[in-house]
Amino acid sequence: MREVRFHRELYRGEHVDQAIKVYDRFARIERAEEDAHWVVRLDGKSPERERKIADELANYALGLTIQQRGGI
């Protein structure tokens, strides 16, 4: 199980959800909410695979967030 924490002031919830939709065919993914973070938990076939998917998911969510803000 691997956990990625997305700060709610830096990532929008819908972008994290969109990223989860893209990667949920590669691992079992759950999303939880905490006061300051969206918490994404991944369960994959191996720790290496979990890490790879978590990293790609985080990049995807960041890319969506930045593009949506018109920051580029």
Add this chain to the structure above:
Amino acid sequence: MSTPESLPEPLFPDTLARVDLGEGRATIDLDAGLYPLEAVYGAAYVFIDRCYVLLDRPEPTKLRVLLSPKRPDADVAAQLRDMVGELANELLSAAWRHQITQENRARIEAVTLSAISGAMGPPSLDDLESFDFTEEAFEDPLGIAMSWEEKYAKKKSDAGEGAGKPEEGT
């Protein structure tokens, strides 16, 4: 997970940047007062094609960037060190661009608005009727700007005086 280490031949103090060689990840802490969030997003986006980037806010006044290369080199420590240096440069550049944009926002909006209104075609008679022509067109601190009528008024009067004179030799 291995213990975070300071960068080899550290570029920055440990409180600002450190690496976790086991995870192949660099952590950079930033003062949110120095680097606006838009600049951090802009700098992060530059790295997104070759690094995995995660942003965090460990404290209200701090932003944290976590970088790990997509294709780690044999010498990961040196690779991370280079990335931290590049990110620091990119952050500075993005922050500066952001500041310039903020300072020139009003000017950019005015130019854009005039370009768009120009593309909309010539003004209608109604627009011209309601236009305030009494407003100064631009500042002229040296007083060198004058209308066509002002410029040629004297010559016209000269021409008027000489009009009654017969030309010599005719």
